Amino acid sequence: MSADVQLEQVSIRFGDFVAARDVNIHIQEGEFFSFLGPSGCGKTTLLRAVSGFSEPSEGKVLIGGQDMAGIGPNKRPTALIFQNLALFPLMMVWENIAFALEVKGVNVAERRKKADALLELIALPDQGEKMVSELSGGQKQRVAIARALAAEPDVLLLDEPLSALDLKLRQHMRSELRAIQQRVGITFIYITHDQGEALTMSDHVAVMSQGVIEQVADGNTIYDQPETAFVASFVGENNLFKGKVAEMSGDYAIVDTPSGQMRARRATGKGGTLNTGDEAYVFVRPESLKFVNGSDFDNHIGASIKQQEFEGSFWQVFFDVDGSDRSVKLSTVNDGTTLAHKVGDRVKLGFSADTAIATPVGDLAAE
Amino acid sequence: MVRYWQEFFRKNGPPLAFYLLISVACWMLLMIIMPQLFMLDFSFRTNVPPPLWGTEAHGYTLEHYQYMVFGSAQSTDSYNFVDLSVFGRTILTAIFVTLIDVALCYPVAYYLAHVAHGGWSRLMVMALIIPFWVNELLRAFAFKIMFGSTGVINNFLITVGILDQPFDFIRNGVALYSGLSYAYILLMIFPIYNAVESLDKNQIEAARDLGSPWWRIHWRVVIPHAKPGITSGCTMVFMLTAGALAAPQILGGPSSLWFTQIIYQAFNQAGNWARGSAYGIILLTSSLIFVLCMMRIFKVKLGEIAR
Numbered sequence: 001m002s003a004d005v006q007l008e009q010v011s012i013r014f015g016d017f018v019a020a021r022d023v024n025i026h027i028q029e030g031e032f033f034s035f036l037g038p039s040g041c042g043k044t045t046l047l048r049a050v051s052g053f054s055e056p057s058e059g060k061v062l063i064g065g066q067d068m069a070g071i072g073p074n075k076r077p078t079a080l081i082f083q084n085l086a087l088f089p090l091m092m093v094w095e096n097i098a099f100a101l102e103v104k105g106v107n108v109a110e111r112r113k114k115a116d117a118l119l120e121l122i123a124l125p126d127q128g129e130k131m132v133s134e135l136s137g138g139q140k141q142r143v144a145i146a147r148a149l150a151a152e153p154d155v156l157l158l159d160e161p162l163s164a165l166d167l168k169l170r171q172h173m174r175s176e177l178r179a180i181q182q183r184v185g186i187t188f189i190y191i192t193h194d195q196g197e198a199l200t201m202s203d204h205v206a207v208m209s210q211g212v213i214e215q216v217a218d219g220n221t222i223y224d225q226p227e228t229a230f231v232a233s234f235v236g237e238n239n240l241f242k243g244k245v246a247e248m249s250g251d252y253a254i255v256d257t258p259s260g261q262m263r264a265r266r267a268t269g270k271g272g273t274l275n276t277g278d279e280a281y282v283f284v285r286p287e288s289l290k291f292v293n294g295s296d297f298d299n300h301i302g303a304s305i306k307q308q309e310f311e312g313s314f315w316q317v318f319f320d321v322d323g324s325d326r327s328v329k330l331s332t333v334n335d336g337t338t339l340a341h342k343v344g345d346r347v348k349l350g351f352s353a354d355t356a357i358a359t360p361v362g363d364l365a366a367e
Numbered sequence: 368m369v370r371y372w373q374e375f376f377r378k379n380g381p382p383l384a385f386y387l388l389i390s391v392a393c394w395m396l397l398m399i400i401m402p403q404l405f406m407l408d409f410s411f412r413t414n415v416p417p418p419l420w421g422t423e424a425h426g427y428t429l430e431h432y433q434y435m436v437f438g439s440a441q442s443t444d445s446y447n448f449v450d451l452s453v454f455g456r457t458i459l460t461a462i463f464v465t466l467i468d469v470a471l472c473y474p475v476a477y478y479l480a481h482v483a484h485g486g487w488s489r490l491m492v493m494a495l496i497i498p499f500w501v502n503e504l505l506r507a508f509a510f511k512i513m514f515g516s517t518g519v520i521n522n523f524l525i526t527v528g529i530l531d532q533p534f535d536f537i538r539n540g541v542a543l544y545s546g547l548s549y550a551y552i553l554l555m556i557f558p559i560y561n562a563v564e565s566l567d568k569n570q571i572e573a574a575r576d577l578g579s580p581w582w583r584i585h586w587r588v589v590i591p592h593a594k595p596g597i598t599s600g601c602t603m604v605f606m607l608t609a610g611a612l613a614a615p616q617i618l619g620g621p622s623s624l625w626f627t628q629i630i631y632q633a634f635n636q637a638g639n640w641a642r643g644s645a646y647g648i649i650l651l652t653s654s655l656i657f658v659l660c661m662m663r664i665f666k667v668k669l670g671e672i673a674r
Contacts, residue, residue, distance in 0.1 A: 052576075074575045086570045086573040088570060100577040103580075
């Protein structure tokens, strides 16, 4: 069984502090949905409202179409995987996994059988008799997933469960989690501040900042068509130019910046619309910036090379740009040839209007 | 071992190291080991007046231990039913009081550790501690007055209409059980509090999230975690209750003697220090054996209690 989750006009306040404001989200059944945002943005608060550990101050949480108001966490069709996993250290692994069944009054033999089946699913057969402390970090992770799945939830909630793992294991667990989700077919709601996790695993991502949902879309759209300055600056890397809209022409904005006039796609949606005369940001991804000689791009800027970093599969080049005190970054694939430029060289950079995006001025993600 | 002491001296510096060693050694030897050894020695000697101590008349004997079991040679009974039954009742009552204290203190400790916040929990701790600034004897007398035939409790029950004449709480042991239960309540609350407090709140939430009702959360998650604290509290309350003197003296009914009162009588009224010592040793060893058995049954190690 799987269920959809709806948040309708949900606001959550703690005294004067607003942890979440007017959140409207419909999470489809069976999808892998992520809340992505910096720490303190309210994503864990939202998750606790779905799991039942806190009630929204305003608005409704619906799971499978049913209003969850007044229903405790032990009665909701959700299971939560905690950031620190919260496995029971005094129980054996299989008892941990079978705890939800024990609660339901299932007999020992049946419980053991189900636990063994789940241990099989998470690729830890024959580890049931161990104590939790004897497992490695990744194994504990999988036991926590099995324990939650044993409750047969319609919705599985995951609160940054990978953050304690080292990088290699984290990357491995990403694909593992995705695979488990597809095997069991239930809705996963995943909380993370790691955009790599959100973009690789999710069907849809909600980017959050200061209690507000900035954008909900699939990973590709979030990356390529950010709707607000926050999303553009938080997800991936972006070069920023600040200026004033000189003219709007269809889907494009022409922005006067101290580094020159720039033509960029106009952000649509939540961030509001740009009008002539508005202050605006122009965002350009490092991989969209190119070294140019002629004038074959929509936009050109003059710059001098400050620093070059070799990262293996690609180069990163940092520039001081005319008319801006923000450093600008370009990344280019390492094709086996050495870079033609040296630190201190004057160069011309270009980018096309379609790879740049212009948004209204707004909060930016912390560097 | 040599290396350990070298490290100990290097870390603390010789003056502090010597001070620590000597003070701990004095404490252990003078306050704990020597008195107990003297008691042990006395308990195996014939009872003679002090001028004869060290003479031939002050020899070794098992008569005091035999007396505890079989009574005096003149008695017609084959066993010393009086002392044995007092002993048995003391141990049983101490167990009962310990169980009452667990039942009372576990919820309080859990509340303090995981429910109450900031100022409120500090206020509760003060409310628990301040009554113990009052002397133990005074507290016992206060209980006696409260439970007396014209005391607050009887008056209240009669006014409300539950009783039509005063109930004798003292003769029926209620006053004694209450007094003993209250006397060592802090020694139960704080070890349990310490243990429960170290439990990760997420574990409680995880159990709840997996559908567990509150009682099962306690049974499967909180109590197993708190077990060393509970055992530690039980050990102290049991030992101290079995060895209590003031509360039984003041709150006990005329017919309910406490084993410590018999020891007291032997020392102070019968002038029989040897028998008093023997009875003291019997109380000490049987309490110890009982506690160690309980620890074995509940699978708690001595080291866990000391945490």
